[in-house]
Amino acid sequence: MATLEYDVQNCPNCGNIFRKTTWPVCQDCKNEMENELSKCTEFIRRNRQTTMSQLVEQTGVSEINITKYIRDGKINISDVPNLSYPCDLCESSIRKGNLCVKCRMKINTDIDKMKRNEQEDREKLAKENRASFIIQDRFNKK
Ligand SMILES: [Zn+2]
Ligand SMILES: [Zn+2]
Incomplete structure (x- = not known):
């Protein structure tokens, strides 16, 4: 069996095999993520009153990804009062973590x-x- 020279893994996002870095995804997906992130943060910066559906519509980034970025702390919504996403269990609006208080x-x-x-x-x-x-x-x- 061939020994792998590098520590590689499958990108959880697209399935490509890539060399492990500090990012959990491959270079392509990392670029895509950074691109999406800058679109979101830029839009939020100019539209503090944005809601999730506006943000999705205006940036073309999926709600799933935006939610992920917020949960990972990559998008800061502390001063974006109308931005929220559904709780994993009951779908009520939350702004932090995976679950609502209840x-x-x-x-x-x-x-x-x-x-x-x-x-x-x-x-x-x-x-x-x-x-x-x-x-x-x-x-x-x-
Ligand atoms: Zn990838
Ligand atoms: Zn809930």
């Missing part, structure tokens, strides 16, 4: 519940182990 809270509660269940399971298991120890102990003494 869904985040729900997931946190679910995680808490899971942790509690885990804790209970562990305690139960520990108790069972102790019980079997005692039984073994008695068995060994005989």
